[in-house]
Amino acid sequence: MSDPKAETGKNRVHLRILWGLVVGIVAGITCNALATQGYLDPNSLEVFVKRVAEPIGKIFLRLILMVVIPLVVSALILGVLELGDLRKLGRLGMKTLGLTVALSSIAVCISLIVVNVIQPGKSLPAEKQAALADQYETKAREMLDKADKAKPIEQILLDLIPENPLREMTGALDGSSLGNGILAVMVFSLLIGIAISLGGVETEVLKPIIESVLEVCMIIIRMAMMLAPFCVALLLFSVTATLGLNILQALIWFVVAALSGMAIHFFLVYSIFVGFIARRSPWKFFRDVSEASLTAFATSSSNATLPTAIRVAEERLKLPRTVSRFVLTIGATGNQNGTALYEGVVILFIAQLLGHDLSAGQQLQVLLMAILAGVGTAGVPGGSIPMIALVLQSIGIDGSSIGIILGIDRLLDMCRTVLNVVGDLVLTACVAKGAEIDPIESSLTE
Numbered sequence: 001m002s003d004p005k006a007e008t009g010k011n012r013v014h015l016r017i018l019w020g021l022v023v024g025i026v027a028g029i030t031c032n033a034l035a036t037q038g039y040l041d042p043n044s045l046e047v048f049v050k051r052v053a054e055p056i057g058k059i060f061l062r063l064i065l066m067v068v069i070p071l072v073v074s075a076l077i078l079g080v081l082e083l084g085d086l087r088k089l090g091r092l093g094m095k096t097l098g099l100t101v102a103l104s105s106i107a108v109c110i111s112l113i114v115v116n117v118i119q120p121g122k123s124l125p126a127e128k129q130a131a132l133a134d135q136y137e138t139k140a141r142e143m144l145d146k147a148d149k150a151k152p153i154e155q156i157l158l159d160l161i162p163e164n165p166l167r168e169m170t171g172a173l174d175g176s177s178l179g180n181g182i183l184a185v186m187v188f189s190l191l192i193g194i195a196i197s198l199g200g201v202e203t204e205v206l207k208p209i210i211e212s213v214l215e216v217c218m219i220i221i222r223m224a225m226m227l228a229p230f231c232v233a234l235l236l237f238s239v240t241a242t243l244g245l246n247i248l249q250a251l252i253w254f255v256v257a258a259l260s261g262m263a264i265h266f267f268l269v270y271s272i273f274v275g276f277i278a279r280r281s282p283w284k285f286f287r288d289v290s291e292a293s294l295t296a297f298a299t300s301s302s303n304a305t306l307p308t309a310i311r312v313a314e315e316r317l318k319l320p321r322t323v324s325r326f327v328l329t330i331g332a333t334g335n336q337n338g339t340a341l342y343e344g345v346v347i348l349f350i351a352q353l354l355g356h357d358l359s360a361g362q363q364l365q366v367l368l369m370a371i372l373a374g375v376g377t378a379g380v381p382g383g384s385i386p387m388i389a390l391v392l393q394s395i396g397i398d399g400s401s402i403g404i405i406l407g408i409d410r411l412l413d414m415c416r417t418v419l420n421v422v423g424d425l426v427l428t429a430c431v432a433k434g435a436e437i438d439p440i441e442s443s444l445t446e
C-alpha cells in the first residue's frame with residue numbers, strides 16, 4: 001500500500017510540474033509576443049527553441065521510453081498472474097474478465113466519439129498546426145503511413161500475433177516493426193502470462209523476478225519524473241513560443257473533451273451496469289461509494305485507495321467479502337476505465353493537433369492499445385504517462401508531444417482515478433450479483 005511520505009513527495013512533484021507549465025507558458029507567450037512586435041529576433045528564438053529548449057525538454061521522455069518495453073511486458077504478465085489460476089477461478093474469474101473488457105472497451109469507444117465530435121485539436125489555425133507538426137514529426141510517421149495504407153484490416157488483426165516478438169519490441173518505438181509493434185508485444189505478454197498460469201509453472205521463482213523488473217522500471221520512471229518540471233517548462237516554452245496563445249485554446253477544449261467523456265462513462269455507463277446488471281439503485285450506489293471516490297480524487301492512485309474501496313464494498317455496499325477482495329485487488333491495476341478513456345482522448349487529441357487524420361486501421365489500433373494499456377497501467381499517480389508516450393510513438397508521433405498535456409495532467413489524473421476506483425466497485429457489484437461462491441473461490445480470495 002502507499003506510503004504517506006511518498007504520496008506527499010509525489011504531490012510536490014506534481015505541484016512543481018504545474019509550476020513548470022505556468023513558467024513555460026508565460027515565458028513562451030512573452031517571447032512569441034516580443035518576436036511578433038519586433039523586439040526579439042524571430043530567428044534567434046527559433047534557434048533557441050530547436051537547439052536548446054526542445055532537446056533538453058525531451059530528456060525526461062527518453063528516460064521513460066528507455067524502460068517502457070520491459071515495463072509493459074512485466075506489468076502485463078503480472079496482471080494476468082494476479083488473476084491466479086484461470087482454470088480454478090472459473091466463473092468468478094471469467095465474469096470479472098468479461099466485464100472488465102466490456103467496461104474498458106465502452107470507455108475507449110466513448111473517447112473516440114467525444115474527440116471526433118468536439119475535435120479539440122482542430123482549433124488551431126492551419127499554419128500553426130503545420131508549425132507544431134513540424135516540431136513533433138518523426139520519421140516513423142512516414143514509415144507508418146506507408147505500412148498502414150498498404151495493410152488491410154485482416155492483416156492488422158493477424159499481426160496481433162507476432163511472428164518474431166523480439167523484432168516487434170525493437171521496432172515498437174519508431175514504427176519500424178513488421179507487425180503491429182507494441183500491440184503485438186502486449187498480446188505476446190498476455191499470452192506468456194496466461195501460459196504461466198495455465199501450465200502449472202513454478203510461479204514462486206518466476207513471479208519475484210518479473211516483479212523486480214517492474215520495480216526497477218518504476219524507479220527509473222520516478223527519476224525521470226523528477227526532471228519533469230524543468231523539462232515540461234522547456235517543452236511548453238517551445239510550443240507557446242512558436243504558437244502563441246492558440247495552443248491554450250486547444251488545451252481548454254482538450255480538458256472539456258476529456259471531462260465530458262469521463263462524465264458520460266461515469267453517469268451513463270456505470271448507472272446502466274449498476275441498474276441492469278448489479279440490480280441496484282444507481283443513485284444510492286454513487287452515494288454509498290462517495291468515500292472511495294473522494295479518496296481516489298485526493299490521492300490520484302487506485303492502489304492507495306484500495307483499502308478504502310474494500311471497506312466501502314463490505315460495509316456500505318454489503319458485498320460478499322470473498323468477491324470484493326478478489327475483484328477489487330485485480331481491478332486496482334487491471335480495470336482502469338478512466339485511464340483507458342483518457343489515453344484514447346490524449347492520443348486522438350495530439351494526433352488532431354498535429355494534423356493527422358488517423359485511418360480506420362490506426363483508430364482500431366489506438367482502441368486496442370488503449371484497452372490493453374488500461375490493463376498494463378500502474379495504479380499510481382501519472383501511471384498512464386509512459387503508456388501514452390509509447391502509444392504515440394507507435395503510431396508515428398513524437399512521444400515528447402505528451403509535454404503539451406503534461407502540465408494539466410494532474411487535475412485530469414484526479415478525475416480519471418475516481419472513474420477507475422468507482423469502475424472497480426461497479427465491477428464488484430456486477431460480479432457479486434448471483435455469484436455462487438464455491439470453496440475454491442473462497443480459499444483463493446481469503
Ligand code: ASP
Nearest residue numbers: 301302379380382383384
Ligand atoms: N492515477 C491512475 C490510477 O491510479 C492511473 C493513471 O491513469 O495515471 O488509477
